[in-house]
Amino acid sequence: xxxxxxxxxxxxxxxxxxxxxxxxxxxxxxxxxxxxxxxxxxxxxxxxxxxxxxxxxxxxxxxxxxxxxxxxxxxxxxxxxxxxxxxxxxxxxxxxxxxxxxxxxxxxxxxxxxxxxxxxxxxxxxxxxxxxxxxxxxxxxxxxxxxxxxxxxxxxxxxxxxxxxxxxxxxxxxxxxxxxxxxxxxxxxxxxxxxxxxxxxxxxxxxxxxxxxxxxxxxxxxxxxxxxxxxxxxxxxxxxxxxxxxxxxxxxxxxxxxxxxxxxxxxxxxxxxxxxxxxxxxxxxxxxxxxxxxxxxxxxxxxxxxxxxxxxx
Amino acid sequence: xxxxxxxxxxxxxxxxxxxxxxxxxxxxxxxxxxxxxxxxxxxxxxxxxxxxxxxxxxxxxxxxxxxxxxxxxxxxxxxxxxxxxxxxxxxxxxxxxxxxxxxxxxxxxxxxxxxxxxxxxxxxxxxxxxxxxxxxxxxxxxxxxxxxxxxxxxxxxxxxxxxxxxxxxxxxxxxxxxxxxxxxxxxxxxxxxxxxxxxxxxxxxxxxxxxxxxxxxxxxxxxxxxxxxxxxxxxxxxxxxxxxxxx
Ligand SMILES: Cc1cc2nc3c(=O)[nH]c(=O)nc-3n(C[C@H](O)[C@H](O)[C@H](O)COP(=O)(O)OP(=O)(O)OC[C@H]3O[C@@H](n4cnc5c(N)ncnc54)[C@H](O)[C@@H]3O)c2cc1C
Numbered sequence: 232x233x234x235x236x237x238x239x240x241x242x243x244x245x246x247x248x249x250x251x252x253x254x255x256x257x258x259x260x261x262x263x264x265x266x267x268x269x270x271x272x273x274x275x276x277x278x279x280x281x282x283x284x285x286x287x288x289x290x291x292x293x294x295x296x297x298x299x300x301x302x303x304x305x306x307x308x309x310x311x312x313x314x315x316x317x318x319x320x321x322x323x324x325x326x327x328x329x330x331x332x333x334x335x336x337x338x339x340x341x342x343x344x345x346x347x348x349x350x351x352x353x354x355x356x357x358x359x360x361x362x363x364x365x366x367x368x369x370x371x372x373x374x375x376x377x378x379x380x381x382x383x384x385x386x387x388x389x390x391x392x393x394x395x396x397x398x399x400x401x402x403x404x405x406x407x408x409x410x411x412x413x414x415x416x417x418x419x420x421x422x423x424x425x426x427x428x429x430x431x432x433x434x435x436x437x438x439x440x441x442x443x444x445x446x447x448x449x450x451x452x453x454x455x456x457x458x459x460x461x462x463x464x465x466x467x468x469x470x471x472x473x474x475x476x477x478x479x480x481x482x483x484x485x486x487x488x489x490x491x492x493x494x495x496x497x498x499x500x501x502x503x504x505x506x507x508x509x510x511x512x513x514x515x516x517x518x519x520x521x522x523x524x525x526x527x528x529x530x531x532x533x534x535x536x537x538x539x540x541x542x543x544x
Numbered sequence: 545x546x547x548x549x550x551x552x553x554x555x556x557x558x559x560x561x562x563x564x565x566x567x568x569x570x571x572x573x574x575x576x577x578x579x580x581x582x583x584x585x586x587x588x589x590x591x592x593x594x595x596x597x598x599x600x601x602x603x604x605x606x607x608x609x610x611x612x613x614x615x616x617x618x619x620x621x622x623x624x625x626x627x628x629x630x631x632x633x634x635x636x637x638x639x640x641x642x643x644x645x646x647x648x649x650x651x652x653x654x655x656x657x658x659x660x661x662x663x664x665x666x667x668x669x670x671x672x673x674x675x676x677x678x679x680x681x682x683x684x685x686x687x688x689x690x691x692x693x694x695x696x697x698x699x700x701x702x703x704x705x706x707x708x709x710x711x712x713x714x715x716x717x718x719x720x721x722x723x724x725x726x727x728x729x730x731x732x733x734x735x736x737x738x739x740x741x742x743x744x745x746x747x748x749x750x751x752x753x754x755x756x757x758x759x760x761x762x763x764x765x766x767x768x769x770x771x772x773x774x775x776x777x778x779x780x781x782x783x784x785x786x787x788x789x790x791x
Contacts, residue, residue, distance in 0.1 A: 298670060322700060322701045329673075330673065332667065333636050334674055337750070338750035341664070360555070361557055364756050364759075366756050367756075368751050369751070370634075406679050407708045408705055410706040412706070414703040468703075474659060475718045504790055522764065522768075522780055523766070524768045524780055527770070531773045541778075542781055
């Protein structure tokens with residue numbers, strides 16, 4: 232069996248789950264296995280939608296997410312024996328897949344860009360060294376594999392709903408969730424956006440991000456931020472790009488008043504085109520830029536907005 | 545109370561990487577205590593300073609990793625344990641190697657970095673927690689020890705949450721948790737005499753690295769002068785529209 236963790240937002244499957252399904256189907260074909268799904272539900276989870284993608288769907292009601300409960304649910308679904316468990320890469324999946332991989336003594340292939348099976352073994356391509364190096368890796372089954380977002384075509388439904396199997400998940404020692412600090416989500420999601428406009432400390436203030444938002448909206452993109460900006464409280468953590476934030480790979484990445492520290496580059500250096508605006512011609516970001524302007528962002532950004540508007544008219 | 549920080553030695557993110565025979569060659573790179581792990585060392589020191597007890601650094605890696613262990617000792621950790629292993633090992637294998645050593649110490653809590661700056665793995669904390677049979681709190685930004693529990697804040701994919709967890713537990717760290725201190729000269733002198741116990745590990749990584757390549761995309765580097773911001777902005781937009789065809 233190839234087991235796919237069908238991650239969802241409470242009402243529908245996340246795009247990453249459909250990418251994971253595609254990867255799982257490829258592995259299943261090469262290894263002569265069947266694909267099953269596991270849906271770890273909270274009330275309102277997309278059971279009908281999930282059934283449409285797999286022949287067997289394991290379901291457990293576990294309440295709010297914790298890594299321990301999710302790992303226990305997946306392990307219960309995997310009891311019949313698995314060659315691979317596939318999940319979308321997310322901060323949460325990293326926690327439960329680390330546990331699952333250990334419990335199954337599986338080869339953990341994290342954040343893969345591609346994966347395939349050959350001669351009974353599973354191969355994958357992934358980044359390492361803060362995204363500077365590309366690695367080809369392999370492991371014999373069982374493997375626990377996570378799929379980097381936006382790397383894989385989305386799976387199509389099978390056409391008929393699969394069998395639903397309810398799981399009995401034994402209770403586990405876990406954390407007690409006291410309070411969720413939700414962040415207001417607006418506009419395009421950062422990791423899926425085709426254009427990302429990021430402001431750094433060079434923006435000078437939280438107010439100055441109004442113009443960053445305006446440029447992002449004009450280009451149909453999302454707003455990003457550096458750690459320095461998040462630490463200053465100008466933008467929410469959910470917008471942080473970098474080693475401890477999100478990894479993005481848009482067609483166009485615009486960095487405004489961003490110095491280009493390695494930890495920031497780690498989150499965006501695979502973007503197709505990188506544009507930088509910085510008043511310091513020696514700023515490291517220029518070494519990683521395709522296009523740039525040496526200048527004061529407070530003058531250049533309004534001018535950029537004007538020029539884009541002119542182009543669109 | 546016993547606070548354990550798990551660390552590794554990695555190349556400095558600024559140092560140049562070379563490829564030799566299809567693999568990254570670190571022989572000319574500057575190697576440092578992983579900055580993510582440094583937050584764990586700092587937090588262990590602060591917890592010890594506030595609540596008493598002992599702070600132990602556990603390192604995994606080849607012989608040279610002892611340098612990073614000594615750095616942590618110079619910051620103030622009391623003693624070190626070095627699980628010696630040459631070459632790459634996946635997080636499950638590393639957790640397998642570290643778990644018996646950590647279990648023997650019966651720690652109050654265990655800290656490790658949220659992501660490794662060389663293998664880019666974010667799973668060691670979770671794998672270690674599974675190996676020890678305790679909960680994991682990844683990407684922690686606040687740790688408050690309250691008797692036998694910890695109240696902690698940590699980041700999720702969207703937003704964050706406050707949790708309470710019964711100890712022992714594993715916490716993974718990140719920027720924002722604290723500001724790591726620098727080793728002092730007396731600290732460095734003292735660190736030389738502190739105990740570092742060596743433990744050999746004869747395991748086999750389940751994951752094998754077959755090939756590594758550096759693919760730094762060649763960038764166009766067409767940098768315009770912004771003295772006339774309007775002209776520069778219009779030229780940039782023209783290039784993005786006509787040349788790159790991205791807007
Ligand atoms: C373990 C670890 C993890 C980290 N993770 C992350 C991460 O995920 N993401 C992240 O971003 N950082 C991360 N960092 C922090 C990182 O090292 C940098 O400190 C951070 O990226 C700097 O942000 P910045 O470029 O906005 O600010 P600065 O470095 O302060 O740069 C500001 C830039 O703006 C320019 N500037 C100033 N005024 C103007 C103006 N008026 N017009 C034009 N330009 C101007 C300056 O020339 C400068 O280049 C991490 C650090 C560590 C140690």
